[in-house]
Amino acid sequence: MPELPEVETIARKLKPHLLGKMIMEADVRWARTLAFPNPRKFKSQIKGQEIKDVTRRAKFFIMQLSDYSLLIHLRMSGDLLIKDSKIKPEKHDRLILKLQSAKSSAPEDPSNLVHAAALRRASLVFNDTRKFGRVWLVSDAAEVLGRLGPEPFSKKFTPKWLHTALHSKHRQIKPLLLDQTFLAGLGNIYTDESLNVAKVHPLMISDAVTVKQAEALHNAIRNVLKEGIRRNGASFDWVYRGGEFQNYFRVYDRAGKPCPTCGTNIERILVGQRSTHFCPNCQTISFVS
DNA sequence: CACGTCACCTGCGTGC
């Protein structure tokens, strides 16, 4: 499910309900959810830790604890929600962190991420149907995040940086944008959307991108991600409720439907085993390799 | 270094 806007949305919604709470107990319901450390150490180390901050880096949800960083990657089907500890765990709940009761009442959240009744005996629940998601409890977050590329909203990410970086490689641009060590946070949806807005063909070779195209792409990436966040991310099927961005896709999942710019039918191709959607009229390419 | 393939998992929609 989650790319940068979905994780950002989850972090923003959960933050007020988590700050200052103490983690009383961890229920590890699927051991391999823990990338590090093993369940025994995880349980003993996380017990009694206070949640000092809730943030995001790339597609990682991060909780800064008293002595550790807790990192959660939702991969394809993960979700985080706050539930009443009294409610029976669901089939796909993989990790449950029981929280200390609130000292002060957190603001009411009308969305379905947080059930009002849960606020008194709250648990943070990691639900993950496909079991791809992973959790790390480490002393230094850089152990996990060290190789990530820049954040799209950081100062480092400029049109000039993007142009230079694209020219330092000789790769198809779509798989390169999906590479988290190149740029952090884009996934299949937002990459297709950004390339369409920038009018760049997904198979274009990175070092052929012009300065103007790099500027357009830089703009498109920021604007598309911003719109995704503004619409609380994209929701699909039964996974991740509450987002609206799926109603505003220009190309993603729209094969055979008209391009919003020119009306040409959107095409779907495979690029590096990933479904790729683009407008063959707006996103032209003079050569492929 | 760039790219293809497979693996990790479950569940849903489609077509026979």
Place this chain on the structure above:
DNA sequence: TGCACGCAGGTGACGT
């Protein structure tokens, strides 16, 4: 109805 198949928002380990 049953069943096989293809598909899904991500990443990492291989081999060429």
